[in-house]
Amino acid sequence: MSELYERYSGIVYSVALRVLGDTGAAEDILQEVFMKIWRGPNLFDENRGSLAGWLAVIARNRAIDALRKRQPESDIADVVVAIEPDMVRSADWSRALDKIRSALAGMPVPQRSALEMAFFEGLTHTEISEKTGEHLGTVKTRIRAGLKALRKAFEQ
C-alpha cells in the first residue's frame, strides 16, 4: 500500500486539488480513494489500462461529486479507462506530460476553456452554455474537438 501511495498519491491529490481548489478537501478525496482501494483490492482491473489514468479519472469524478455536494454518481469499479498502460510507467512520462500540456496550450482558448469547465468544474454543457452565453451546440462541438485534439497529440 505504501508503494502504491508513494507512486500515485500525487496524481490523485493534484487532480482533486485542481477541481476543489482546497487542500483539506483534496486530502479527503485522497483518503477516500485510497481507502476504497484498500477495502476492495480487486476494484482495478489491469485490463482497464493504466492505473495512473484510472486513478486520475476516479479522483476527478469523486472531486466533482464533492464539489457539487452530491452522492457519487457511479461505482468506481464501473469506470473503465482505456489508456496506454505503459504511459506513466515509462521514462517517457515527462515527455508525455509535455505533449499533453502543449496540446492544451495549442488549443483555441474557448475550446480549452469549455473542456476545462466540463472536466475540472464538472459543469454540464447547458451550464457552460449559460455561463459563456454560447450556443449549446457550439459548447458540445468545442468539448468534442478539445478531446479529439488531446488524443491526436498523444498519438503522434
Added chain:
Amino acid sequence: MSMHEQLSDDLSLYALGALEGEERAAVDKHLAECPECRQEVARLRGDLALLALSVSGTKPPLRSHQRLKAAVAKEPRPIRPGRVPSRNWLRPFEWVVAAAALILVLLLAHQNRDLQRRISDLEVRSAAQQQKAAQAEDLLAVLNSVDAQHFTLVASKTPPQPEGKAIYQRKTGTLVFLASNMPQLPPLKIYEVWLIPASGAPIPAGLFKPDAHGGASVIKPPLPLGVEAKTFAITIEPEEGSAAPTSQPIMVGAPG
C-alpha cells in the same frame, strides 16, 4: 440518423459526466447494448485521464500519508491489495518462500540422482538384452540359412536315417524343430509337424519342405500356450497343409 449515430455524438459529454436526465439515460441504455460505444467511452475517459494527468505533480502533505496509515491500521488487511506489484504482499513470507524453494531444489536434486541411477541400470540391462538378442538372431540365421551345412553323425557303417529334433517349451508354446536326411517329397505334398498332446487331437505345428540335402527347420510356429506335449509326429500332407492329419505318421518322437 440512427440511434447509434445520434448518441455517439454525445459520448464525449457522457464520459465527462456532463449529460443529465433523459440524455444520460438514453446513452446508458444504448451503452448496455453497444460494445463499440462502450469501448469509445473508455477511450474518451482515457483522453480525459490525460487531461487530468496534465495537472499532476503536486505532492500531498505528509499528514495525508499518516492519516491513511492510521485508517488502514484500523481495518483488517485485505487478501490482495489491488494492483500493487504481487511480490509486495509476499514480502512478509519471503523466508517461507525461500525455504520452500530450497527444499524443492534439494528434492529435485535427489530425484535427479535417483533417475540417473535408474537410467544407468536400464542401460546396463538393455545392453545385456541386446547381446542376448544378437546371439539368438545369429543362431536362427545359421539354422535358417540355405547355405549352412548340416551333418548328422551316426554310428559307422549305418546309412543316414531321417531324423527330427523338436525342442518345445510348454509355458511359452515355443517350438524349434530341426530335421535332417528327410526324403524328398512327391509333387504337391509337404511335411507337417504335429504336436501330440497328452489328451486330445493332434495340433498342427508347422509345415516344411526339406532342402536338397534333406535338411529342414520349423522355428516358433504358432501354438497355443500351456499344452503338454506327449510327443511330436510328422505326416505327409497336401501342399497347403491340413488341420488334422490325413495320413499315418512317418516319424514319431519320444521325449528324450
